[in-house]
Amino acid sequence: MKVVLKNLTKIFPGRTKKSEQVVAVDNLDLELPDGKLVGLLGPSGCGKSTALYMICGLETPTSGEIYFGEENVTKLPAEERGVGLVFQNYALYPHMSVRQNIMFPLGNLKGSARLSKQEMERRVEEAASLVQIDSLLDRKPSELSGGQQQRVAIARALVKMPRVLLLDEPLSNLDARLRLKTREEIKRIQNETGITTVFVTHDQEEAMSISDVIIVMKQGVVQQVEKPQAVYDDPVNLFVAKFLGTPAINVFKGRVLDERLFIGEQDVMSAEGYRDGDVIIGIRPEGFTVREDGPFSCEFVRLDVMGRDVSIISKCPECEEETLRAIVSSDDVKGLGLKSVAFELKPSKVLLFDPVTEKRLRPA
Ligand code: ADP
Ligand code: MG
Numbered sequence: 001m002k003v004v005l006k007n008l009t010k011i012f013p014g015r016t017k018k019s020e021q022v023v024a025v026d027n028l029d030l031e032l033p034d035g036k037l038v039g040l041l042g043p044s045g046c047g048k049s050t051a052l053y054m055i056c057g058l059e060t061p062t063s064g065e066i067y068f069g070e071e072n073v074t075k076l077p078a079e080e081r082g083v084g085l086v087f088q089n090y091a092l093y094p095h096m097s098v099r100q101n102i103m104f105p106l107g108n109l110k111g112s113a114r115l116s117k118q119e120m121e122r123r124v125e126e127a128a129s130l131v132q133i134d135s136l137l138d139r140k141p142s143e144l145s146g147g148q149q150q151r152v153a154i155a156r157a158l159v160k161m162p163r164v165l166l167l168d169e170p171l172s173n174l175d176a177r178l179r180l181k182t183r184e185e186i187k188r189i190q191n192e193t194g195i196t197t198v199f200v201t202h203d204q205e206e207a208m209s210i211s212d213v214i215i216v217m218k219q220g221v222v223q224q225v226e227k228p229q230a231v232y233d234d235p236v237n238l239f240v241a242k243f244l245g246t247p248a249i250n251v252f253k254g255r256v257l258d259e260r261l262f263i264g265e266q267d268v269m270s271a272e273g274y275r276d277g278d279v280i281i282g283i284r285p286e287g288f289t290v291r292e293d294g295p296f297s298c299e300f301v302r303l304d305v306m307g308r309d310v311s312i313i314s315k316c317p318e319c320e321e322e323t324l325r326a327i328v329s330s331d332d333v334k335g336l337g338l339k340s341v342a343f344e345l346k347p348s349k350v351l352l353f354d355p356v357t358e359k360r361l362r363p364a
Contacts, residue, residue: 001069001163001196003032003055008064010050010220024050026220028064032213035194037187039211039228041201043243047220048200052166055198056083068163079108081164084157084195088169090149092141092156099137102127102155109160127155130189147178154189165190165197171206183210204244208232216240233348238358241282241351247311247327249351251320254281261350264318268296269345271352273363280353285311287349288326290333294342298324303333314341 008028014021025047032038040048053059055066057078065074073081092101106120115123128134131151141149150170157165167186171179187210190197201207207214208228216223216231216239224236235241241249254263255278261271263281288296290312298314301323305311310333312326326343352361 002034003164003196003198004067005030005032005051005055006065006067008051008054008066009062010047010054010059011062023220025054025061028222030215030222030225032196032198034196036212037190037197037199037210039199039201039207039214040217041204041207041211041214041243042217044202046217048202048217049168051217052085052168052198052200055164056085056166057081058085082160082162084160084162084165086150086153086157086165086167086170088172090141090153090173092149092152094141096140097137098128098133098139098141098144098152099124101141101152102137102159105156105160123159123161124155127159130158130192131155131185145178146174147182150174150182151185154186158189158193158195162195165193165195166200167197168200169202170199171201179206186210205246208244216243235351236360238280238282238353238360241353241360245284247285247325249282249284250324250326252281252283252316252318252324253320253355254279254318254352256352261352263296263316266296269347269350271363274352274361275364278355279361280355280358282351282353283324283345284349284351285325285327287346288312288328288343289346290326290328290336291342291344294344296345297340297342300336300339300341303336305330312336312341 005028008025010025012022012024028051042048050059054061057076065072102124103120106115106123109115128137131154133148133151136144136148171182174182183206199210211228213225214228214231215225218239224231224240231240232244252263254261256271256274256276259272260267261269298316301313301315303310304313309327310330312328313323315323354361
């Protein structure tokens with residue numbers, strides 16, 4: 001089921017006369033492709049949950065429309081939309097067994113949607129088996145680990161066979177290892193069921209690893225919608241470039257002059273096709289190669305060896321941060337000097353932005 005959002009906006013009124021209204025979601029215009037896992041990514045407070053709750057019917061849009069396939073569901077009550085929702089805090093009923101928790105939404109079905117006891121049992125076992133908690137059905141939530149509780153919550157969302165599955169930061173309460181494992185599981189479950197899924201997260205790495213398509217949001221406004229690799233390689237603005245990637249992109253003040261790119265007085269590479277003027281330069285950590293006579297020379301600070309990676313930490317006055325980080329191969333650092341380090345830059349890893357609008361600049 002594809003989901004289409006047309007000019008969807010949510011404005012929360014100010015609580016008092018003096019306090020300002022909040023535009024939580026601003027004119028969202030999107031198509032979520034059928035059967036895919038869409039990652040909705042952005043910093044805390046950017047409107048992710050509000051967007052999700054409008055899709056599922058828990059929040060009423062201020063304006064705009066929501067379609068499931070060809071059906072306009074904007075005014076349809078939540079329980080008639082056929083959505084499954086999983087929250088960050090699993091919100092299981094503590095006095096009920098796992099089986100009863102998963103079955104609960106089925107007991108609420110009315111009229112022609114009502115199911116026989118047998119069919120309910122069958123659906124619960126199917127959902128439990130999909131999230132691999134078949135053996136835990138008779139336990140109480142308090143007898144489960146966090147990861148198992150979250151699986152129960154996912155099973156409960158799946159048991160109604162939803163048309164759309166909505167996950168709001170479902171892994172935030174899990175420890176790091178479990179988070180990795182559970183996100184693999186969610187990916188598998190989504191693949192097996194083929195349910196159109198929206199996965200909300202503020203964690204760019206999580207979004208990158210799990211999503212077929214990423215939507216990056218900032219202050220209620222969609223910045224970019226693309227496959228994870230494309231958002232990383234080809235960000236539309238400085239915000240997206242900075243938000244994706246760990247370690248983060250290195251940012252410098254620079255300028256273009258006669259189709260050459262300058263950082264301070266250093267002519268660091270060609271800028272063919274770019275207009276003269278001040279620019280913001282973003283260089284991914286993997287965009288540096290150590291070369292003795294490289295054109296970009298920085299003050300050497302230290303080496304960080306982290307598993308496979310070697311990071312060269314260095315300084316230059318035009319860098320936005322105190323230091324910059326270059327990730328290089330361990331062979332590269334053997335001949336490193338003590339005071340300074342010179343780099344050559346990989347053109348595909350160097351991105352230019354307008355210093356005023358912070359939009360991506362592209363060669364003519
Ligand atoms: P996210 O899920 O990305 O962290 P939210 O969608 O929860 O962001 O919130 C977006 C913005 O809307 C925030 O500024 C938040 O304070 C505001 N907001 C959310 N819910 C309400 C509400 N019920 N009343 C007023 N403001 C709200
Ligand atoms: Mg939220």
